[in-house]
Amino acid sequence: MKQLFDDLSVEISKITTRKYSTSFSIGIYFLQPCIRDAVYSIYGFVRVADEIVDSFEGYNKQQLLSHFRNDTYRALEAGISTNPILNAFQKVVNQYRVPHELINAFLESMEMDLAKVEYTEQKYQQYIYGSAEVVGLMCLCVFCNGDRQYYEQLKPYAMRLGAAFQKVNFLRDAKSDYELLDRTYFPDVNLQNFNCEAKRQIEADIEADFREALTGIKMLPASSKTGVYLAYVYYNSLFKKIKKLPAREILQQRIRINNTRKIGLMLNSLLQQKMNWI
Numbered sequence: 001m002k003q004l005f006d007d008l009s010v011e012i013s014k015i016t017t018r019k020y021s022t023s024f025s026i027g028i029y030f031l032q033p034c035i036r037d038a039v040y041s042i043y044g045f046v047r048v049a050d051e052i053v054d055s056f057e058g059y060n061k062q063q064l065l066s067h068f069r070n071d072t073y074r075a076l077e078a079g080i081s082t083n084p085i086l087n088a089f090q091k092v093v094n095q096y097r098v099p100h101e102l103i104n105a106f107l108e109s110m111e112m113d114l115a116k117v118e119y120t121e122q123k124y125q126q127y128i129y130g131s132a133e134v135v136g137l138m139c140l141c142v143f144c145n146g147d148r149q150y151y152e153q154l155k156p157y158a159m160r161l162g163a164a165f166q167k168v169n170f171l172r173d174a175k176s177d178y179e180l181l182d183r184t185y186f187p188d189v190n191l192q193n194f195n196c197e198a199k200r201q202i203e204a205d206i207e208a209d210f211r212e213a214l215t216g217i218k219m220l221p222a223s224s225k226t227g228v229y230l231a232y233v234y235y236n237s238l239f240k241k242i243k244k245l246p247a248r249e250i251l252q253q254r255i256r257i258n259n260t261r262k263i264g265l266m267l268n269s270l271l272q273q274k275m276n277w278i
Helices: 002-020 022-029 033-055 061-078 084-096 100-112 121-144 148-172 174-179 196-217 222-243 259-274
Strands: none
Touching: 002 022, 002 033, 002 084, 022 033, 022 222, 033 061, 033 084, 033 100, 033 121, 033 222, 061 084, 061 100, 084 121, 100 121, 121 148, 121 222, 148 174, 148 196, 148 222, 196 222
């Protein structure tokens, strides 16, 4: 029975999510069961593509990403794939009518990571849209369950949340991106002379994204609000920790939130949701 393979495909996407991201795994757990598998399947897809460009040293990344792209489109057209990650993903795309433009933009951003890019403001915005904002929009298709009017209403807020997450990631991972992958995403910023003024400008941009995103989170359906808010709280907490550090420390360590703190954030978020504070 194909259902057995479909179940296995989703299970592999779950394992992939839990292996790579404790934070998103917790957030997904607090989505209602009817949409959890779909979000696991989206995360599994984007995680594999990201690993190709970030981790597969010594292999032909361009060729691997090209094969992954072709296999993705074949899966979407056929409605099945022998690759479990793609099999789970195509089901979500086809069931929730995820626009293929979002998938195209995501894969284009992944391809940008294969070469040394001097990020202008335009390329920076293009990369953030493709690497993060569209992932939020894919999930929003699931949250809105095919209601296009609702989707369009929440779309700008979902994009701002995805942008905030990605920019926080850029600050958190600045050391490894620069030293290991030779990447600098922020336009007109020299990380060798990264100073407090440059850091403050980036932080002001992130704060604006978070502020707008929270408005949209409050408008989400009950099936997704708690899980998305939990992810928001975690990333905002990480951002506040980064804000307290001097610019020079960003390139000396990868900033983290420990598991005890994550549990505290989770409990506080659940309390706020229960008391209807969001």
